[in-house]
Amino acid sequence: METWKRNLYILMASQFLVMSAMSMIIPFLPLYLKDMGMTDPKQVQWWAGLIFGINFLSAFVMAPIWGSLADKMGRKIMVLRSGFGMSIVIALMGLAVSPLQLLLLRLLNGTVSGFIPASISLTATNTPKERTGYALGMLQSGAVAGNIMGPFIGGALAEVVGFRMIFLLTGIMITLATLVVSFAVKEEVKPDPSEKKAGFFADGSQILHEKRLLILFSVGFMLQFAMLASMPQMSLFVDQLGAPGGYIAFFAGAVTAVTGMANLLSSPRLGKLGDRYGSERVLFFAMLGAALFFIPHAFVTSVWQLLIFRFLLGLCIGGLLPSLNNLIQKNAPPGKESTAYGYSTSATFLGNMLGPIIGGYLTGFIGIRGLFLLTAAMLLIGAMWLKKGLQRVAVDSPRTHQFPPGKMPSAR
Incomplete structure (x- = not known):
């Protein structure tokens, strides 16, 4: 199989796993806050919205920084950085004992995130130009499939293993996806180390x-x-x-x-x-x-x-x-x-x-x-x-x- 095709199929499957894992926590986030002892429905709704949105805020700030580093150090290393970083932070969310701790961990998760954009960049730069549209469409399919299945899987598992164990399982899923990328994906088009890099x-x-x-x-x-x-x-x-x-x-x-x-x-x-x-x-x-x-x-x-x-x-x-x-x-x-x-x-x-x-x-x-x-x-x-x-x-x-x-x- 051509390298770009192997990379595409692996990254597509990895995006499915990552997006499934990330969206697994959405259905029960308000219930997790109640499990921490929060009883006021309005307070639960406010904290759930804040905790969910804070991830986007930190990711919004950090995305250009990680993108610039990827052009200097390589795109694959950014996928690995994000994958391993998110797996640790999300696993720690299962140990949170207060809404504030969960909020801070979600903020940190957005800071280290970037698996999907880094995968897109890696695919786009290592795929023949005449097949880039198809490859990015396939990546989109993997991410969307994960977004669809994640909430269903998370809701079912929460009934069986409880809320806190879901975070640990999520971290394990992201770790597995990242390990597969580490060993199986080959980055052929890399930044030139001899080229002088701008700030x-x-x-x-x-x-x-x-x-x-x-x-x-x-x-x-x-x-x-x-x-x-x-x-x-x-x-x-x-x-x-x-x-x-x-x-x-x-x-x-x-x-x-x-x-x-x-x-x-x-x-x-x-x-x-x-x-x-x-x-x-x-x-x-x-x-x-x-x-x-x-x-x-x-x-x-x-x-x-x-x-x-x-x-x-x-x-x-x-x-x-x-x-x-x-x-x-x-x-x-x-x-x-x-x-x-x-x-x-x-x-x-x-x-x-x-x-x-x-x-x-x-x-x-x-x-x-x-x-x-x-x-x-x-x-x-x-x-x-x-x-x-x-x-x-x-x-x-x-x-x-x-x-x-x-x-x-x-x-x-």
């Missing part, structure tokens, strides 16, 4: 002066903001629609799962289309499709209708992040791919943080149906911004790329 701030300045990358970072933020804005309200929306048999929790989970399943199915196929026709075209039309399928969300009258449109939405979502990551790799300065991914990860984490917060606030004024329409409008604006922005940069900055006026730059 972190010089790297950042170079990345942030690339207009194409700034457009892509802003699109990444908009995507994550739009996708997560309505997620915390989804169970309430299912309740409003009237869950069949009164199984609100089951159908709320199904709404999320069916979107993930569609994402899982479409990511590799849309990645191949990106390799053939250009990832910027796939990203543009996937954003348009997601916007169009968000609109009927505002008019559904039953859970079954919602499930259908969530599935169709998921088919479009499968083309978003893989295409975006492929474009970032294509437009990053040579040798600065991981640094570019670091800033891209920060932008998406910012969307992860602000989307649910602002979405929840806006829901109080316009309702969740209004939020769906607002999300659709945001994705439409984002698609236009992507297309027009890249066209304008192609005309204004022809120093590295030459494109005919009115044409979007091809990532092929």
Whole structure:
């Protein structure tokens, strides 16, 4: 088997294990706080939200730093650093005896995290250019499958072994995935040790002066903001629609799962289309499709209708992040791919943080149906911004790329 294919399949399986492990704790986090002695429901909700979100805050700050180090030291070592670091921190969460200790450990976990971005960077830089879209789509499928299965596995295991043991099992799963990467993944394209390396701030300045990358970072933020804005309200929306048999929790989970399943199915196929026709075209039309399928969300009258449109939405979502990551790799300065991914990860984490917060606030004024329409409008604006922005940069900055006026730059 070719090295890049072996790397891809191993990293795909590792991402599945890591994302399964990371998402296993989501279903019982509020219950874990109650197990620590917290009884006030409002206090439990507040702490659960804070503990969940603090991980994104520290990861948002650290992602560019780890990305810059990956360009200097190698991408594989960053995967190993993150994997072993997270396995230790998460195992320690099972020993926490207070919400504050759990909060600090989640903060530390975000600081050492980066397994997924480092895996993406390692794959993108060690895969033939004509197959990068397909490879990143496959990675996305592994991560999504882990996100789908993790909560189900975590919920089942919590009933059998208890909350604290879940954290230990999570740490073991991440350790195993990291060990497999350590022994089986080969990094063929490595940083040149003889090349003089710029400092972190010089790297950042170079990345942030690339207009194409700034457009892509802003699109990444908009995507994550739009996708997560309505997620915390989804169970309430299912309740409003009237869950069949009164199984609100089951159908709320199904709404999320069916979107993930569609994402899982479409990511590799849309990645191949990106390799053939250009990832910027796939990203543009996937954003348009997601916007169009968000609109009927505002008019559904039953859970079954919602499930259908969530599935169709998921088919479009499968083309978003893989295409975006492929474009970032294509437009990053040579040798600065991981640094570019670091800033891209920060932008998406910012969307992860602000989307649910602002979405929840806006829901109080316009309702969740209004939020769906607002999300659709945001994705439409984002698609236009992507297309027009890249066209304008192609005309204004022809120093590295030459494109005919009115044409979007091809990532092929």
